[in-house]
Structures are given as structure tokens and as C-alpha cells.
Amino acid sequence: MKRMPRYQTVASKLRKTAVLLRNEQLKPYIPESQKYSRQAVLSMLRRHPFVFLKPDIGGGGKGAIKLTLSGDQVKCQTLNGRRVLRINEVFPWIERQMISGRTYMAQQGIEMAQADGRNVDFRVHLQKPRDHWLITGFCAKLAPPGSLVTNRCRGGQALEASQALKKISHHDHKKEKSLNEEIYFVSKEIAKTLNERFTGLKELGVDLTVDQNENIWIFEVNTRPVIKLFQRLKDKTAYQQINRIRKQML
Numbered sequence: 001m002k003r004m005p006r007y008q009t010v011a012s013k014l015r016k017t018a019v020l021l022r023n024e025q026l027k028p029y030i031p032e033s034q035k036y037s038r039q040a041v042l043s044m045l046r047r048h049p050f051v052f053l054k055p056d057i058g059g060g061g062k063g064a065i066k067l068t069l070s071g072d073q074v075k076c077q078t079l080n081g082r083r084v085l086r087i088n089e090v091f092p093w094i095e096r097q098m099i100s101g102r103t104y105m106a107q108q109g110i111e112m113a114q115a116d117g118r119n120v121d122f123r124v125h126l127q128k129p130r131d132h133w134l135i136t137g138f139c140a141k142l143a144p145p146g147s148l149v150t151n152r153c154r155g156g157q158a159l160e161a162s163q164a165l166k167k168i169s170h171h172d173h174k175k176e177k178s179l180n181e182e183i184y185f186v187s188k189e190i191a192k193t194l195n196e197r198f199t200g201l202k203e204l205g206v207d208l209t210v211d212q213n214e215n216i217w218i219f220e221v222n223t224r225p226v227i228k229l230f231q232r233l234k235d236k237t238a239y240q241q242i243n244r245i246r247k248q249m250l
Contacts, residue, residue, distance in 0.1 A: 002084070006204065006250075007015060007200050007201065007202040007249070008198055008199070008200025008201050008202070008223070009223040009224045010194075010198050010201075010223045011057045011223075012056050012057055013033075013054070013056050013057070013105055013220050014033065014056050014103075014105050015124075016220070016221050016223075017030065017033045017120065017193060018035065018052075019107075019162070019193060019194055019197045019198075020190060020193055020194070020218070020221075022158075022193070023193045025189055025191065025192065025233070026186070026189055026193060026218070027127065028100065029110035029186055029208075029216055029217060029218050030217075030218055031107050031109075031217055031218075031219075032044060032047075032048070032107070032108040032111060032204060033105055033106070033107045034105065034106050035056075035103065035104075035105060035106075036053060036103070036104035036105060036106050038091045040106055041053070041091075041094075041106050042087075044106055044108065045067060045068075045069040045074070047215065048108045048109055049068070049109055049111060050066055050067060050068040050069075050106070050109035051066075051067045051068075051106050051108065051109055052064065052065070052066055052067075052107045052109050053065040053066075053067065053094065053098075053104050053105070053106055053107075054104065054107065055098075055102040055103070055104055056101055056102065056103040056104060056105050057102065057103070058099070058154060058187070059222070061100065062079070062099070062101040063078060063098065063104075064078065064079065065078050065094060065097055065098075066078075066109065066182035067075070067090070067094075067114065068109075070084075070198070072086060072087055073085065073087070074086075074087060074090040075087055076090065076093065076094070078097055080114030081172045090136055095232060099158060102103050106234075107219075110209055110211050110217045110219075111170040111200050111211055111212050112209045112210070112211060112212070113209070113211060113212055113214070114165035114168070115140070115159070115163075115164050115168055115208045115211075116142070117145070118142045118143050118144070118145055119142070119143040119209075120140050120141065120142050120143070120159070120164050120168065120209070120210075121137055121140070121141055121143075121207060121208065121219065122138070122139070122140050122141070122161060122207070122208050122209065122210075122230045123138070123140075123141060123166070123205055123206070123207055123225075124137070124138050124183065124184075124187040124205070124206040124208070124230055125138070125203075125204070125205055125206075125225060125230070125238070125242055126187060126188075126203065126204045126205075126206065127202065127203050127204075127228065127242065127245045127246070127249070128193045128195070128201070128202050128203070129202075129245050129249055133188060133191040133192065133195070133204075134245070135184060135187060135188070136238060136241050136242050136245060137227070137230050137238035137239070137242050138184075138238070139158055139159065139160060139229060139230060139238065140158070140159040140160070140161050140163070140164030140165075141154060141156040141158060141159070141229065142157040142158055142159050142164075144156065144157075157232075158229050158230070158232040158233050159233075160233060160234075160235065161180075162176075162180075165180055168210055168214070169214070171175060175214065179214065179216070182216055183208065186206075186208065187206045187208075188216070190204070190218065190221055191204055191206075192205055192235060193203075194221065194223075198223075201223060202249055203223070203224070203246075203249070204221055204222065204223060204225065205222035205225025205226075206218065206221050206222075207219040207220050207221070207222070207223070210211055225237060227243070230242060
């Protein structure tokens with residue numbers, strides 16, 4: 001197994017989100033995110049199409065729960081299946097599904113744009129070998145049909161970012177170019193903002209998506225990102241570049 005570089009990592013999603021919210025330019029890109037409580041979730045369910053629960057620390061989609069309010073019932077989806085519960089039943093059920101001992105966060109659900117009928121999101125890989133952040137990888141992830149998450153370890157499929165952007169912009173070159181530039185701007189701004197607070201950061205994996213109205217949303221930022229997704233692309237240029245810069249940072 002290849003050795004990972006040693007530099008600062010920040011595990012808490014809520015902590016990173018709080019830092020990003022201090023940047024006024026990033027606020028419009030950040031879904032409402034709160035520490036889990038019954039009151040917070042109920043309030044969010046009444047204001048958003050759905051709510052996504054996930055461990056504050058963790059990855060790979062493990063422990064994720066999607067909640068959708070429908071009348072006096074809540075549609076619940078986990079990695080293992082779906083069920084519908086009355087509001088007075090849902091919170092005890094949710095808390096039994098949660099990974100023991102983990103703090104959870106509730107995040108506003110985003111109606112993701114689709115490519116070939118499948119939800120699509122993006123991974124932007126950034127590295128700072130010297131004084132400036134570089135975007136060294138940019139790709140898309142296609143969710144398996146009907147899946148809760150797009151994670152590669154849950155069956156997500158790697159796709160060239162340009163192909164995904166073409167599909168979600170309906171081959172409108174101007175829109176595709178605009179989305180690409182905005183994603184790059186947001187990713188660089190994320191790196192700058194987090195690095196001002198956490199000065200030892202050297203590598204980031206930004207997960208974001210484009211909704212069905214072509215608005216960009218930040219899902220989360222990984223400070224110890226894995227790069228197998230880039231290895232699965234037909235073009236291995238980004239994978240090779242990331243590895244080359246990692247060696248410089250060892």
C-alpha cells in the first residue's frame with residue numbers, strides 16, 4: 001500500500017462547514033447543515049424536499065439516512081433499504097440506525113442533476129506542494145440507479161468531468177464552460193478558506209454537485225482524500241499527477 005503524506009487532517013464535517021460559512025462568497029453554495037437533533041431535523045424536513053443524515057466523522061456513505069416528509073409520514077432510505085414511518089415513530093427508528101457513539105449531522109437535501117438518468121456529483125482534488133493550491137484532478141461520480149450515494153465503494157462509477165458537464169448542461173457549451181469555471185472558483189475558495197484556519201492542510205478532496213437548476217452545492221470536503229476514483233478513469237493523467245505531487249510532499 002502506498003504511504004500517504006503526513007500533514008494536517010480535519011475529520012469533523014460540522015467543524016469544516018462552520019469555517020466555510022465565515023466566507024460570504026461560499027455561503028450560497030453550502031446546504032443548510034446542523035448537528036442532529038429531533039427538533040432540527042423536523043424543522044428542516046418542513047423546509048426542504050428531503051434531509052440527509054450522516055455521521056459527522058466518517059465516509060463511504062456508511063450510516064447515511066435520507067428522510068422525506070410526506071403528510072404525516074416520513075419516507076426513510078438507508079444503504080440497506082427503505083421504509084415509511086409515522087412522524088411519532090421515525091426518530092426512535094433513526095436513532096437505532098445511527099452508528100453507536102457517533103455525532104450525526106443533518107444536511108439539506110439537494111435534487112441532483114442527472115446524467116443518463118443517474119444522479120451525478122463531482123470530486124475536485126486540490127494539492128499544495130508549495131505556496132499555492134493547485135487543482136490536480138477533477139472527475140464525476142455516477143450513482144448506481146436508485147442508490148442513496150455516489151461513493152465508488154458503494155458502486156459509484158467514475159466519469160470524466162467534461163462528459164458529465166456536457167450531459168447536465170444539455171450540450172450547451174456556454175453553460176458547460178460557466179459551470180466548469182464556477183466549480184474551479186468554489187474549490188479554490190474552499191482551499192484558501194480552510195487553509196487560513198487549518199494551516200497544515202496540503203491536500204483536499206472537494207465533493208460537490210450541480211442541482212437540477214444548475215446551482216452548485218458543496219457536499220463535503222475531505223482532508224485525507226483517496227484517489228482510486230481517478231485511477232478508474234480511462235485517462236490516467238490526473239491519477240499520475242496527484243501521485244507525482246504526493247511524492248514531492250512526503
